[in-house]
C-alpha cells in the first residue's frame with residue numbers, strides 16, 4: 285500500500301503548499317477509496333478556505349463562433365457544423381449592461397470569452413480593453429479568455445484592470461494532440477507564462493470526458509500543480525457533447541469521476557478556487573453538493589456557459605439556500621447578498 289494512503293492530511297496547512305508533486309503521488313490520491321478521498325479533501329478544504337463560501341462567476345461570450353482552431357469538443361470551431369449562433373464582437377455598452385446585470389444577480393467575477401485563436405492588436409482588442417476597464421470600475425473581478433496572448437498584450441490588459449486570464453490546459457500533454465492539432469501544448473504554457481509575468485491571476489484547468497485515460501487526468505493535474513505557482517482558479521469541466529463536433533458521441537462523465545478530479549485538485553492545490561464548471565447542468569443538487577464537499581468552491585452562474593447550457597440562476601439561488609452556502613465576496617469587499625434574495 286502506498287505510504288501516501290496514510291499521509292497525515294490533518295497536518296496540511298497553508299505552509300504545506302507544494303509545487304513538487306509527482307505523478308505517482310497524485311495518482312495515489314486520485315485512487316483512494318472515494319469516501320476516504322472526499323473526507324481528506326474536505327479536511328484540506330476547511331483548513332485552507334471557508335467551506336461555506338462559493339465564488340459565483342458569470343461567463344459571457346463576447347464574440348461567438350467562427351474560430352479557426354480545431355478543438356474537438358468546441359462548437360465554436362468554424363470547421364464543425366453546429367447550431368451555434370455566430371456573432372462578431374459585442375458592443376461595449378451591451379457587455380457593460382450584462383456585467384451590471386450579473387453583479388445585480390450576485391456575481392463577483394465577470395469573465396468575457398472571445399472565440400479567437402489569439403489576440404490581435406486591432407480595434408477589437410481596443411474594445412476589449414474598454415470592456416475590461418468598464419467592468420473593473422463596477423468593482424467586479426474581471427477575467428478574459430481570448431486565446432493566445434503575448435506579454436505586451438497581457439500588460440495592456442493588466443493596465444486596464446484585468447484580474448484573471450483563463451487559458452485551460454484542456455487535458456494532458458500526451459492526450460493533447462488527439463484533441464487539438466492547430467496549436468501545441470507549449471503554446472498554451474507560453475500564454476500562461478505571459479499572463480503570470482504581467483501579474484494577472486492565472487485561471488487554468490481542463491475538461492474530462494474527452495476520451496482521455498486516468499493517467500491523462502493525473503498528467504493534467506500534475507502539470508497544474510507543479511507550476512511555479514498554482515493557478516489561482518482551476519476550472520474542472522465535464523464535457524457537454526455538442527452535435528456536430530467530433531466528440532458528439534462521448535459518454536456522460538460519471539459524477540464520481542468529477543468528485544475524484546475535484547478532490548484531488550483540492551488536496552494538491554489547497555488554496556486554488558476549484559471551479560465546478562461545464563457539465564453542472566447535467567448534475568443534481570445532491571451531486572453538486574458532493575462536489576462542494578470534495579472541495580469545489582466556485583461555480584459559473586447564468587443560463588449559458590459561452591454556448592452550452594447551465595443551470596438557471598434561480599435554481600442556483602435555491603441550491604445556495606438549501607446547502608447554506610454563501611457567495612464569496614469579490615477582491616474589493618462587498619459581500620454578495622443579492623444572490624440569496626428573491627430565490
Ligand code: SF4
Nearest residue numbers: 351353355358361399
Ligand atoms: S475552444 Fe476556443 S480556441 Fe478552441 S475552437 Fe473553441 S473558441 Fe476556438
